[in-house]
Amino acid sequence: MSEVGRRAGVSATTVSFVVNGQDKGITPATQQRVQDAINELGFRPNRTAQGLRTRRTQTIGFVTDEIAVMPPAGQTVAGAHDVAWAHRSLLLIVNTTRSPRIMRAAIDDLIDRRVDAIMVAVVGTRRISLPTDIRQVPCVLVNCYAAGNDFPCVLPDETEGGRAATQILLDAGHRRIAFLTGLPGAWATRARIKGHRMALTAAGIPPGSAVLRAGNFKADSGYALARELLTLSGPSRPTAFLCGNDRMAMGAYLALAEAGVRVPEEISVVGYDDQIDLAPEIHPALTSIRLPFYEMGHWAATQLFAGAIQQLPPRTYIQCRAVLRDSVGPPAAGAS
Amino acid sequence: MSEVGRRAGVSATTVSFVVNGQDKGITPATQQRVQDAINELGFRPNRTAQGLRTRRTQTIGFVTDEIAVMPPAGQTVAGAHDVAWAHRSLLLIVNTTRSPRIMRAAIDDLIDRRVDAIMVAVVGTRRISLPTDIRQVPCVLVNCYAAGNDFPCVLPDETEGGRAATQILLDAGHRRIAFLTGLPGAWATRARIKGHRMALTAAGIPPGSAVLRAGNFKADSGYALARELLTLSGPSRPTAFLCGNDRMAMGAYLALAEAGVRVPEEISVVGYDDQIDLAPEIHPALTSIRLPFYEMGHWAATQLFAGAIQQLPPRTYIQCRAVLRDSVGPPAAGAS
């Protein structure tokens, strides 16, 4: 840097000013000379040194429970990355494999590295607990929430999602909708069931009469549940399947295909998550409710850069948008 | 740090020595006193300052083309992350969205940040070109190769994978295998076809007689191709489908189910990639060839830390292991 200064006939200070574009009143002429010297020498500022001096590393720590189980985590990373990049920042990522020990160590490590902020993201929505020393740095939670709600977090609005999914079917004219749920205990499952009931009630259908079957988010549970429901006949037979996620919907598709039941002519199907590549590619393309992973990552990073995480509400919900494709149609003529 | 020294009655130098475990001949007694002071004060070294001083940031840059399209990229990140973490290092990631401009900027940024090394990974195997200034830092390529082979890279052994996939079917007794390939131009597709032919030849089957149909890696191409092949009858009808990837296999599953053709009793199916959650969950669980994404990330990071990338061969291939599940059986009795 002082070398650049020497070449331009100025001091390192001046070089610093023009590098950082600070209009400390440097003559355009000097600015040009410095710029030239920079180009000729191919000078690039050392970000490590800048970080040490300014106490801002332009780095944000991204702690996640299981990277490997992307897509979700990947989308969240992408959302956060994009806003970070726009702020000349980058993501330093740690994969805790759900080990609290690694989580602790990761937080400490990130603090030692003087990251400007930390994001904690998990793949399946759940409550987490954080080491106390994370308070040394701004922190926001993605797809999870802290024990005492003492960190701002962003979550998918699953209740609204469950309602929207049901509404799609209701709008198409269905009255007997079977909900093949995900894992019963899961936060997402409970919220979606709640939304489902709200939609039913609003449509004048007693939620008590709803057909609910518990699955586990895996394709084979969708397959098994669909087969079971297909044995029902007459007015108790559902005209539509609402699935706990797209994998379960795929399982249902297979059961339906095997049974020679056509989608959506005879039975409509709606998935959830919209996280698998398959959804739009499969025949018929699967209508689904998209989990806003990218948006959550984006939102969280945006808040961090806005530097206003203090006045954030404990929880922020992001809408789960319906992605309408071809797996929903009117109920078959003659169905109850 | 000098504060710790003051408390322990020594200099900052000594503190540094014990922090870094350097056996510069510090009395155990002094060591203990320093350690105590560190604990009492909760002292933690500033990694940024260390980085500036030592010129090693314990950070490795991970440049990828599309994070969002995980799983693959996610697994690679996980593999690299795990070895980095074991070396007290972390990954700084950049998502280029396949833009050469961002790629350039990313490399420069990482160099400015003084990362110890850079890994470049892509999701679909292909040739890439790198800005020249990346040579300032050790670099290895994952799932891609440079124009002039001037960077060591690691690739999946797709030829062997294609051979293995075919061999599974051959071993089960199949003689008429249809290969529903992925995108024709893709590096992976070409290599897999080559391996497929090798296996056929070795089994005494003229590869010229093989049924090859070009798909595009998407589920609907698997669906369409399977339907088309199902119209074949007599001795020209295949007894097994080898698919370009698992998504295509899922499409084929659906076509098969619709046609009332049972897997594996009437037709065996093998997928490729083993990257979708569905493969093991679906009925029958899909036999597939696993792409070694985790292993490639792991291997690349290991080489970087070994610091011996100079003497690496231009290309290293990692085995694609077969994952045997339930979608392969003997050919149906009476089939040609």
Added chain:
DNA sequence: ATGAAAGCGCTAACAC
């Protein structure tokens, strides 16, 4: 066996 001193590459008062 320990400490003094120099400096990694940069920024930011403050002075001129």
Added chain:
DNA sequence: GTGTTAGCGCTTTCAT
């Protein structure tokens, strides 16, 4: 308008 100076928090020769 631009330069001087004093660090940011650490490591590492070289003396003692």
